[in-house]
Amino acid sequence: MLNIIWLFFFLSAFLTAGFKWLVLGDYGVFSALVNALFSLSKTAFEISLGLSGVLAFWLGIMNIGEHSGFITLLTRALNPLFTRLMPDVPKDHPALGSITMNIAANMLGLDNAATPMGIKAMQELQSLNRTPQTASNAQILFLVINTSSVTLFPVSIFAYRAQLGAVNPTDVFIPILMATYISTLTGLLAVAVAQRINLLDKVVMAYLGGITAVVGGLLTYFSGLDQATMLQQSALLSHVCLFSLIIAFLLAASYKRLNVYELFIDGARQGFQTAIGIIPYLVAMLVAFGVFRASGALDLITQSVRLVTDFAHLDNRFIDGLPTALMKPFSGSGARAMMIDTMQMHGADSFAGRLASVVQGSTETTFYVLAVYFGAVGISQIRHAALCGLLADIGGIGAAIAVTYWLFG
Numbered sequence: 001m002l003n004i005i006w007l008f009f010f011l012s013a014f015l016t017a018g019f020k021w022l023v024l025g026d027y028g029v030f031s032a033l034v035n036a037l038f039s040l041s042k043t044a045f046e047i048s049l050g051l052s053g054v055l056a057f058w059l060g061i062m063n064i065g066e067h068s069g070f071i072t073l074l075t076r077a078l079n080p081l082f083t084r085l086m087p088d089v090p091k092d093h094p095a096l097g098s099i100t101m102n103i104a105a106n107m108l109g110l111d112n113a114a115t116p117m118g119i120k121a122m123q124e125l126q127s128l129n130r131t132p133q134t135a136s137n138a139q140i141l142f143l144v145i146n147t148s149s150v151t152l153f154p155v156s157i158f159a160y161r162a163q164l165g166a167v168n169p170t171d172v173f174i175p176i177l178m179a180t181y182i183s184t185l186t187g188l189l190a191v192a193v194a195q196r197i198n199l200l201d202k203v204v205m206a207y208l209g210g211i212t213a214v215v216g217g218l219l220t221y222f223s224g225l226d227q228a229t230m231l232q233q234s235a236l237l238s239h240v241c242l243f244s245l246i247i248a249f250l251l252a253a254s255y256k257r258l259n260v261y262e263l264f265i266d267g268a269r270q271g272f273q274t275a276i277g278i279i280p281y282l283v284a285m286l287v288a289f290g291v292f293r294a295s296g297a298l299d300l301i302t303q304s305v306r307l308v309t310d311f312a313h314l315d316n317r318f319i320d321g322l323p324t325a326l327m328k329p330f331s332g333s334g335a336r337a338m339m340i341d342t343m344q345m346h347g348a349d350s351f352a353g354r355l356a357s358v359v360q361g362s363t364e365t366t367f368y369v370l371a372v373y374f375g376a377v378g379i380s381q382i383r384h385a386a387l388c389g390l391l392a393d394i395g396g397i398g399a400a401i402a403v404t405y406w407l408f409g
Helices: 002-022 029-067 070-085 094-107 111-126 137-147 155-163 173-195 202-223 227-255 260-277 279-294 297-311 317-327 332-346 351-362 366-376 385-408
Strands: none
Touching: 002 029, 002 279, 002 297, 029 155, 029 227, 029 260, 029 279, 070 094, 070 202, 070 227, 094 111, 094 137, 111 137, 111 366, 137 173, 137 366, 137 385, 155 332, 155 351, 173 202, 173 227, 173 351, 173 385, 227 260, 260 279, 279 297, 279 332, 297 317, 317 332, 317 351, 317 385, 332 351, 351 385, 366 385
């Protein structure tokens, strides 16, 4: 899929530029394409290097959190819920532990740990699958929840916002929490309808009710504030929660008599390697999208949407965040490139920059996860997995737009 998207950007840029040159007489369009190649290659490299310090720090902290037993606690807390959502999985089956650890890792932003845990969970669920080439109900539910899982600690988004000059890089924390909650709830409801899961079970209702109460409480609190106070309080809450989580990790690790400094160094080393490792991917996607935009192809799409919104007399500021939203279901690196490009074009603290950040944190890459997780166990018949995953994406992206208008509009 990423191969098709990358080729689409370059070929559509060439065709659009050719039309503008031959038909419209724009003799500078190909010069703009070549300039975009060089300038965005340099930009991608500089951004990746600038991220190395930020990612090193946060992945060091996350390594402490992982070894402190935080994920184990979340596993124990979530097990009663998943034994009811996945009745075909035996109560003490090892798949439940892998599932909860994968979701917990996603919640904490531990991407490197989440993927192998997710593949392991899918393999263990496959051991219960009576039709090995067809996805089971439990596998579909796990995948949809994985692609829409609530993100408590979107470290990479904070890092990019800091690198691109945001005054308060974490001011999108509460909006992301709200948007990703709606995404998860939408995905869960979609799967529940398809699989006839009883969401009225007392334990399930208790979990959903508790999470909904927290998110609803935040909405109620912020809805009673004026916009300036809302922004101030949202940033303050984000900072307090994030720093408190760091302290909790440190205290838990110290209580277990772990060497927190060495754990931090190990995680920071991984963070630095991660920053270096994303350079080729970031160069590929930023350059491809850069020539796509320089050719005028992106303008054709956004102007078409803008005409529709103007005709309907709607606020059209959300259009500048559409590239990230359209790319998100297909490619995480592609959506990241769209987010960075939006923040560079409009500013990290602009409405568009914040919207792109919230959209980026609202869902996961549905088609990528489908390919990796189902491919790891040889499943070719995915049944309703893609539809439910896309419904979760739509719910999350729609919520991201609504929350961004509410908090930053």
